[in-house]
Amino acid sequence: MPKRILVEVNSWFQRDRIVRNLEIFQDIIVISLCVSLFCVMLIRLGDMFFSFLHPLDLRQVTSDILFILILVELFRLLVDYIQEHSISVGAAVEITIVSALREIILRGVLEIPRDQIFGISVFLLVLAGIFITIPWISKSFGNIKVSED
Numbered sequence: 001m002p003k004r005i006l007v008e009v010n011s012w013f014q015r016d017r018i019v020r021n022l023e024i025f026q027d028i029i030v031i032s033l034c035v036s037l038f039c040v041m042l043i044r045l046g047d048m049f050f051s052f053l054h055p056l057d058l059r060q061v062t063s064d065i066l067f068i069l070i071l072v073e074l075f076r077l078l079v080d081y082i083q084e085h086s087i088s089v090g091a092a093v094e095i096t097i098v099s100a101l102r103e104i105i106l107r108g109v110l111e112i113p114r115d116q117i118f119g120i121s122v123f124l125l126v127l128a129g130i131f132i133t134i135p136w137i138s139k140s141f142g143n144i145k146v147s148e149d
Helices: 002-012 015-051 058-084 089-107 114-141
Strands: none
């Protein structure tokens, strides 16, 4: 009897079983994020259509459209992760660029202090550099997924 219990306890601590269970748990988390993200997209889309009933605020509509596009890209990134268990660096960089540009569009370039404009410009240049070098890096190392959109 004690030997059977010892064997069962040892099987709980086998590396492949632990990793498999953690991957299942991680998939559950990612799926719940996908469902939550989809619900947020539907709510924001509904809010955007209800805002058309009031006088049109172009800045708010633009904000909602860009936000929904960012959520769609995040949803696509999570679905890709569920399918392949890897993150597309290109898609993540695209999402980051669109998010940064959304903030600039919403606030207006003239309303943002010069230091912040400089910082955002450097940030966007770095992201552009990453985006441009992704194909070269993936060919060199072979383990980075390049999005083929």
